[in-house]
Amino acid sequence: MLTLIVCIFSAGILLFVEARLYAALDAQLGQEIATIGKVYREEPDELNDLAPEWGITLFQLDGGGVHRQSEAWEREGLSRALQTGGAASPVSWTTPEGHHYRVDSISESSYRVAAALDETSLRNTVWTLAVILAAGIPFAAGLAIAGGYFLAGRVLSPVGAMAQKAREITAESLAKRLPVDNAQDEFGRLATVFNDTLSRLQDAFERLRRFTADASHELRTPLTAMRSVGEVALQSTLDPVAYRDAIGSMLEEVDRLTHLVEGLLMLTRADSGKLQLAPEALDLGRLVGHVIDQLRVLADEKHQELTLRAPIRVNAIGDAALIRHALMNLIHNAIKYTPNGGIISVEVNVTGGRAMIEVRDTGPGIPAAHRDRIFDRFYRVDTSRSREEGGVGLGLAIARWAVEANGGQLELASGGTDGSSFRLILPAPHDSSAAGGHRQVYEPRGRRQEVGSS
Template identity: 40%
Template sequence: MLSLRRRLVLVHLAVVLAIVAAAALVGWWELSRSVRGQLDAALLALAETEVGMLADATGGAIHVHEAPAGTAPPSLMRLDRLVQIIDANGNVLARSVNLGVARLPAPQPLLEQLAAGQTVYQTLPHVIEEPLRMVSVPATIGDRALAVQVAGSLDDVNHVLHAAVILFAGMAVSLLAAVGFAGAALTRKIFGAVDDIALKARRIGEANLDQRLPHPGADDEIGHLVDTLNDMLDRLERSFDVQRRFTADASHELRSPLSRLRTEIEVTLRRPRDAAEYIGTLRSCLEEVERMTKLVEELLMLARLDAGQEHTPSETVSLNDLAKETLWRLEPRSREREIKIVLDAGPSVTARIAYGPASLVLTNLLENAVKFSPSGGQVTVRVAADGDSAVLSVDDQGPGIAADDLPFVFDRFYRGAGARAGVVEGVGLGLALSQAIAHAYGGRIEAANRQGKGALFKVLFPLAA
C-alpha cells in the first residue's frame, strides 16, 4: 500500500491536473470561438459588401465585383475568399475568378432557409482540397431573389487551434512538473518533521517519561502537534507516578498488617500458653485480618471504579432517609467515643444516585469525623438542595485540616499530620474512594475548615427532577 506521503502527492497532482485540464479546455474553446467568430465576421462583411454592390448596379448584368488585375490597390478583404451568386433555384449566376470551374454547394435545405430570409453559416469539410467555412446571405435585386455565398479556408483557423493545443499541452506539462516537484518537496519537508517527531516519541518509554519532544519553535500545526504530545506525556508521567506510588503504598499497607500478624503468631507459639492467651491472640489476629480485608476491598473497588466497572444504576434516593439510616448504623461506635451525631434535615431532598455507594460515602465521612472529634464533641449532618445539586454536609469539632494537607486529602494513601503521627488509625483510602464514587455518579466532594474549629465536607450529587 502506498504511503500517506505518496498518496498525498498523487492526490495533489490529480487535482492540479484536473484544474489545468479544465482551464486548458475552456481556454481552447474560447480561442476556437474567437477565431471562428473572426472568420465568420470577415465572410459576412464581404458578403454584405457584395450585396450592396449588386443593389447599386440595378439593371446591369449579375457579376462578382472584382477589380481587374493590376488596376486596384491590394484588397485583404477578398484574399483567399471564394464568392458565388445564385438565384432562388440554386443556379450559379456569377462566381469569383479564384473559384474557377468549381461551385459552392447550394442544397435544397439551404435554399429554403435563404427563401425565408435567413443568413446561413456552414462548415464544408470536403468541397475542395481544404475545409471551408461559408456564409450565404439572401438578397433581393429588383424583383429577383438572389443569394451571395462567400467561403474562406479553415486551414489558418485549424493551424491556430492546433498550435494552441501544443502550447496548452506544453504549459500543462511544465506546470504539472513544477507543481509536482514543489508538492513533493513540501510534503517531504512536512512529513520529514512528522517522522522526526515519531522517531523521538518512540524513544520515550516508561523509564524516561520525563523527556519531552523538542519544539520546532513555530506556532503552526507541527508546533501544535508537539505541544499536544508533550501534554499527553505530562499526563502519562503523572499517571505512572500515581500508579507507582499507589503500588508502593498498597504494598506497604498490606505488608504492615501481615508483619504484625506473623510476629504475633510467632511470639504466641514460642511457649505453651493457656486457652485465654490463645483466644486473645486469635482475636487480635482476627482484627488484623478484618483490617486487611477492608483494605483489599477498598483497593478492588477503586480499581473497578478506575476501569468503569463499578457503577450501580442510578435511582431516585431520599438523602434524608439515607442520612437517618447511616446515623443509626454508626450510633454504637459514636456512643463508645462519647460523640454525638446530630441530623439537621429540612424538607425532603432527593438525588439521582445509587443507594449503596452513596451510603458508603456518607459512612466514610462520618467515620472520619468521629475519629478526629474529641470525646464529648458533636458531628452535624445536614441535608439541603443548592441549585441543581443535592448536598450532604458533615462537620465536626476536631482539629480541622492543616492548610498544607487540604489540597491532598482526596489523594490515595494520603494521611494528614495527625494520622501519620499515629493519633488515629487508617490507611488513607476512605476519602479517595468516596471522591471516586461521587465522580462516578456525576457529583463531587469538597473539603474545607469551619470558621470556628473543625473540618467541613460537602457531598454534591445531581438533584432528582
C-alpha cells in the same frame, strides 16, 4: 485534478480563439460579398476588375442572365462547396489538392453572390495554439507535482516530527511531549490534544504506580506484624494468657487486612464500572440517624458529643448502601481524629435546591499543604498516627467515589486548626424539603435527642 482542470481550461481557450478567428474571417467574407453585390448593382461592367483592384480573387455571381466567376474560383472547384454545404452558410471547404477555404453566399431577388477566403493561415494559427497548449499541459502537471511535493513536504513536516517524537514516548518516558510549532493551526491543535492526552496518561500511570506501591506497603505491614507475633509466640514458651494476647494481636492485624482488602475490592469494582447502583428515594435525616446509632458507642468511649441537626425533612435520590458507607467513613473519621471530650455535629439541610449533609468536628484540622490530597487513595496526613488508629487511607477516597457515583459531590468545606468540616451534597427531588416550621425529632437508642427546630 489539476491536470483535468488545465485540460478543460486549455480546451476552452482553444475553442474561444478558434471561434473568434472564424468570426473575424466570416465578417471579412461578408464584406467581400457586400462589395461584389454593390459593384454588380451599380457598375456591372467593372466586375472583371474586382480581382486586380479590390483583391477579391474568389467569387461567383449569377443574376439577370449574367454568370461571372473568378478564374481561381473555377480552378479550385468552389461551386461544389456550395452544393455540399446546403443551407449551412458559411462553410469550410477542403479541395482535393488540400487547400482550405471559407465559403459563403447570399441570395437577393435578382442575383446570387458567393465568395470564398483562404483559411489556411487561420487553421495554422489554431493548430499552433493547440500544440502550445498540449505541450503546456504535461509541463503544468509536472510543475504542479514538483511544487505540490515540495509544499506537502513543508506542510507535513510537523507530522513527521510528531511521529518521530511519538515513537520515543514509552511508559517510562511519558513526560515527553510532541513538538508544537504553531498552536493555532490544525497540526498544532492536534499536537496539543495529544499532549493533553499524554498528560492524563502520565497522571494515570503515576497514580497507578503510587497506588500499587501504597497497596503493597499496606498489605505488607499487617502480614509482617502477624509473622513477627507468630514467630515470637513459637520461639518462646508462654502461658495461656500470653498466647491469647498473641492470637488477639494477630486477629487485629487480620481484621485490618480484611478492611483493606474489602476497600480495595470496592474501589476495583468501582473503577471497572461493574458495581451496579440501586438509586431510590432517601430520607437523609433517618439515614444519618441510623449511621450515628451504629457509631455512637465509639464516640461514648472517647466521651465525645455526637449530635444530629435536621431542621427540615430532606429527601434525596441515591443508592442507600453507598451513601451509608460514605457517611460511616466520614463520621468514623471525625470520631477517630477528634480528641476526648470533643464535639462532632452532623447537619442535614438543603442548599441551592440540593440535599446537603455537613459533618463538623473539633479535631486538629487538616494542614493547608494536605487539603488537595486528602481524597487520594492511601494518603494520610499523619502516617504513624493513622496506622496506630487502624486507618489505611482509603476511607475518604471510598466516600468521595460513593457520593460521586450517585451524582453528588464531597468536598472539604473547612480544615483549619479549630477542626474540619466535610460537606456532602446529593441530588434532591423537587419536593426534597418540607415547608418551613417543620420540626423533626430523632430518638437514638437509649436516649431522646432533639435534633432541630424551625
